[in-house]
Amino acid sequence: MYSDIQFAGDRPVSMQVKDYMKRLMITGALQANQKLPSTRELSLLMNVSRNTIVTAYADLVEEGFIYAVKGKGNFVTQSAGGFAAEEGGGKQLDWSERINDMARTAEEHDLMKHGIRAKRGAISFTSIAPDEKLFDLHNVKRAFLDRMSLEGNIILNYGYAKGYKPLIEFLMRYMENKGIDLAGKDMLITNGFTEGFDLVLSALGKRSGHALCENPTHHTAIKNLKMHQFAITGVDMEPDGISLEQLEEKLGSQEYDLAYLVPSYHNPTGIVMSHEKRAETVRMLNDRQIPIIEDGFNEELRYSGAHVAPLLAYGGNRNNGTIYLGSFSKILFPGLRVGWILADKELIDYLESVKRARTIHTSTLDQSLLYQYLHNGNFEKYLKRAKAEYKRKYELAVESCKTYLPLKRLSGDGGLHLFVEFEESFSTRELLQASTEQGVLFTPGDIFYTDGGGRHTMRLGFSRVSDENIVKGIQIIGDAAKVILGR
Numbered sequence: 001m002y003s004d005i006q007f008a009g010d011r012p013v014s015m016q017v018k019d020y021m022k023r024l025m026i027t028g029a030l031q032a033n034q035k036l037p038s039t040r041e042l043s044l045l046m047n048v049s050r051n052t053i054v055t056a057y058a059d060l061v062e063e064g065f066i067y068a069v070k071g072k073g074n075f076v077t078q079s080a081g082g083f084a085a086e087e088g089g090g091k092q093l094d095w096s097e098r099i100n101d102m103a104r105t106a107e108e109h110d111l112m113k114h115g116i117r118a119k120r121g122a123i124s125f126t127s128i129a130p131d132e133k134l135f136d137l138h139n140v141k142r143a144f145l146d147r148m149s150l151e152g153n154i155i156l157n158y159g160y161a162k163g164y165k166p167l168i169e170f171l172m173r174y175m176e177n178k179g180i181d182l183a184g185k186d187m188l189i190t191n192g193f194t195e196g197f198d199l200v201l202s203a204l205g206k207r208s209g210h211a212l213c214e215n216p217t218h219h220t221a222i223k224n225l226k227m228h229q230f231a232i233t234g235v236d237m238e239p240d241g242i243s244l245e246q247l248e249e250k251l252g253s254q255e256y257d258l259a260y261l262v263p264s265y266h267n268p269t270g271i272v273m274s275h276e277k278r279a280e281t282v283r284m285l286n287d288r289q290i291p292i293i294e295d296g297f298n299e300e301l302r303y304s305g306a307h308v309a310p311l312l313a314y315g316g317n318r319n320n321g322t323i324y325l326g327s328f329s330k331i332l333f334p335g336l337r338v339g340w341i342l343a344d345k346e347l348i349d350y351l352e353s354v355k356r357a358r359t360i361h362t363s364t365l366d367q368s369l370l371y372q373y374l375h376n377g378n379f380e381k382y383l384k385r386a387k388a389e390y391k392r393k394y395e396l397a398v399e400s401c402k403t404y405l406p407l408k409r410l411s412g413d414g415g416l417h418l419f420v421e422f423e424e425s426f427s428t429r430e431l432l433q434a435s436t437e438q439g440v441l442f443t444p445g446d447i448f449y450t451d452g453g454g455r456h457t458m459r460l461g462f463s464r465v466s467d468e469n470i471v472k473g474i475q476i477i478g479d480a481a482k483v484i485l486g487r
Contacts, residue, residue: 001029002037002045013048017056025065025080036066036074102227109223111447116432118441123473125442128267128416128461129334134389136373136382140333143372151368159364161356162348163189163340167371174374175324175342178299179309183317186348188355189362191337193295193327194220199351199358200293200323200341201228201258208255214242216448216457218267218295221260230257234450237266239411241273244280251288258291263311265298268448268459269419270412275308282314286321296326298415300383303391312342320344328370330416331386332379336366390416390463393470397462400471404478406485408456416463419445421456422481428458434480440473 005020007013024030036042039057043050057074060066065080107113118124147155155164162168168187176182190196201224211225215234225232233250236243241263261281263273273281285292294311312322320343327339341351355361373379397418401410405420412418422428428444435442445457462470 002042003047005046014052014055014059017046017048017052018059021056021060022065022080025076030076032076032078032080034076035072036076038073101229105227106223109219109226111219115443116436116441119439122436122439122441123465123469123476125440125460125462125465125473127464128330128459129464130331130386130416131389131464134382134386135333136378139376139378139382140369140373143376143378144369146376147368147372155364155368157364159361159367161188161361162352163187163362164364164367164371166375167338167367168340170371170374171326171340172342175310175312175326179313180324180342181313181316184320184345185317185342186345188341188348188351189367190325190339190341190355191359191362192329192334192339193297193325194224195337195359196325196327196339196341197221197224197293197295198228199354200325201225201230203347203350203354204258204291206230206257208257210254210256212247212250212256212259212290213450214261214266215450216268216445216454217260217450218262218297219447221295222448222450225260232450237269237271239271241266241271241277242281244277244284247281247284251284251290256288256290258293259285260293260295261311262295262297264296264308265301265413265415267295267297267415268417268443268445268457270415270417272302272308272413278308278311279314282311282319282322286315286319289321292322294322294324296324298330299326300331301387301390301415303387303394303414323347328379331383332370332373336370338362338366338370393462393465393467394418396467397460397470397474400474401460404475406478406481406487417459417461420458420460421445423485424456426456426481426485428456430484431458431477431481434484435477438476438480440476442477 001024005017007016037045039050039053043053057066061068065077066074067077068074118126167189172182172187190199209229209231210233211230212233212235213221215236217234222232233254233256235247235250242261263278265272282292292311296310299310310324312319312324323341323343325339325341329339341348394414398410398412401407401418401420406422407420408423409421410418429446432442432444443459443461445454445459448454448459460474465473
């Protein structure tokens, strides 16, 4: 004991000694009221200076782990000393019986726990996060220093539930430039898309308990809708977006509390909903007074074609039933957990109170850093560079899929992923097992379907895969698929 301490070179030695002594007390190696070695003795045992031990002991006294007796030395306090197993014991609680349906649903749909994990060196097409090699670190550091020098004492304190005002003002102009009429609308800053979605679902009252969405759709949305106990009805996708014929049929057969839609670079299909379908979809849902939750997923990653306005832009200021959820996580920096909700002022007022009750506010430091980065004009430059790189990878992935995969249909008009469909009798779960054995992973498409379908589909995320591995990985998947098909 004492001589086995191992020091790390990047942390003050006195703190490491203090933490080491704490662990001895907490684990029971040192008992209550036990006398500790003198500062001189311990310095020899640990091969450090006596001043280091004096400092460590002083900190332990201050934190209430030891007490000093004049002329006798230092002793472990009663509460810090190790406890026998029977002290404070009793029956163990069975948590499996105490967990509610929401927690069970979250765990059941947790892909990080139940998905196939990539082994070291594997080629993984499962991620649709941005490539960190493209991150604009120099200008991020500059933005941080700029903001800290201007109001560091403010942004390190509590913020406002609604959000950091300069960022809100910037994002309001940003959304206005997308064609949205801001009259009667307001904004709330959130911890990314997922918190925004959860806040809206928490605030909306249930009348029918039914939600409408595209089929397939974003897995996180399915998970959260189920956690909030919504029954989900999916509407099939066509090459230019949601099927209007099927949408009308579904609307005529059931009442709905909300519709969740991803009109641009849809997750998982990558399809962009046409202008005509956007206008008609908004009209049909507004006529029936069904709130639309619009996911602005990857909206900026357009590689070709004309700009298409968000659903919130359709109908002008008369469209107060669409709730836009925005985030830069898939194009800028996912580590900055900043998203936003743009919606009718009355709804935002309620959501602000829900936000304040739950998380108080989104990190002001994150918000201010993002604001300064955007304000400095860095986003546009970064986006040009990122789009050029992702477009190149996108085209390589498309070419590789067409060359090596025995596919029936390939979709993806932009963004960071492609969606592949095989013959309906084909199982991509079987294909995943075969390709995983050869060190290649992808996301099976069935997790995105609302009705148990999609067993013949898969999503390929290419953003974080090297050129060489895009070609190599897709070829391995294709070869495995041909073996399964007997070709």
